Amino acid sequence: MLAAIAAGFFGMVLHSGRVPAVLSNLAIALLCWIGLAGSQWSITQAPDFSGLGIFFPNQVWQRILWPLGLVFLWSALLESIGRKLPDSTRLLLYAISFSLTIFASLPFAPIWEDLIPENAMWLLASLLASACNFHAIAMMFYNERSDSGKRWAMWILVANLGAIAGVMFSQIGSLGEWCVAAMIMTGVFAIAVSISGNSNWAKAIIPPMCLLSACLVANVRFNATEVKPWWIFVVLFFMPALIATTDLILEKRLKKSPRLAISGAIAIAMSVAVIAFVWSGTSPTEN
DSSP: OHHHHHHHHHHHHHTTTTSOHHHHHHHHHHHHHHHHHHHHHHHHHTTTTOSOTTTSOOSGGGGGHHHHHHHHHHHHHHTTTTTTSOHHHHHHHHHHHHHHHHHHTSOOSGGGGGGHHHHHHHHHHHHHHHHHHHHHHHHHHTOOOTTOSGGGHHHHHHHHHHHHHHHHTTTOHHHHHHHHHHHHHHHHHHHHHHHHOOOGGGGGGHHHHHHHHHHHHHHHHHTOSBOOOHHHHHHHHHHHHHHHHHHHHHTTTSOHHHHHHHHHHHHHHHHHHHHHHHHTTOSOBOO
16 A cells, blocks of 8 residues: 555656656556555565565465566557557566566466466456457547546456455455555545546556456455356456446537546445355355
């Protein structure tokens, strides 16, 4: 939370034009990564601090942190000096960085050998979900209409991370705690954007957070003790894209208030549905 507050402060101050945008974006990216790294370290090493899990991760989900930091920096560059590139080229560059990060999170230990083909398919779904979510949220953020939904676009990611965390706590608590840390960080940015109305400084945060949410969903399956219905993962993977696309469709038909209410209702309904189903204990047990 402190890292996100500092990053938000740097973003709103440094984007005043006195500092090059690339330096501002890099500072924000570095602060965000430090916040996520610190939260992961505290979760995996507390209370005895006996290891170096952040540097030499011994669990699959911990390996996401290092390539995710590179995506943070890559996004900072693409959202500053890379703004002159065509949108299709930038999306392709984002997709490449996403795929490398997702590949790094694939479990390769001998105990996973029989599941690597299945997990690879889940990681392909992660790539598709992260790209779709990023594209949909970015369309809201880059929308210059006076009645666009850019002020609440980041809240969609917060809701998505909240739903993922709710499911994770039924499987692996440490990963759920890290998801909550990511949700809090995104929530701080969402509050800053909603209050200030200035979203330019936060654009570089959207790609890595979309990627992180998709990787977290894939790790729900990697660490699952029960088989979950396919619709659970569809909802968790594509919730941001569905909500953002709905808002974009309704943009020319409704005013801000009813659109915001619809987005909130969809987010709440999806989150309650998946969390209630998972915690109800009705999922079939895996053999």
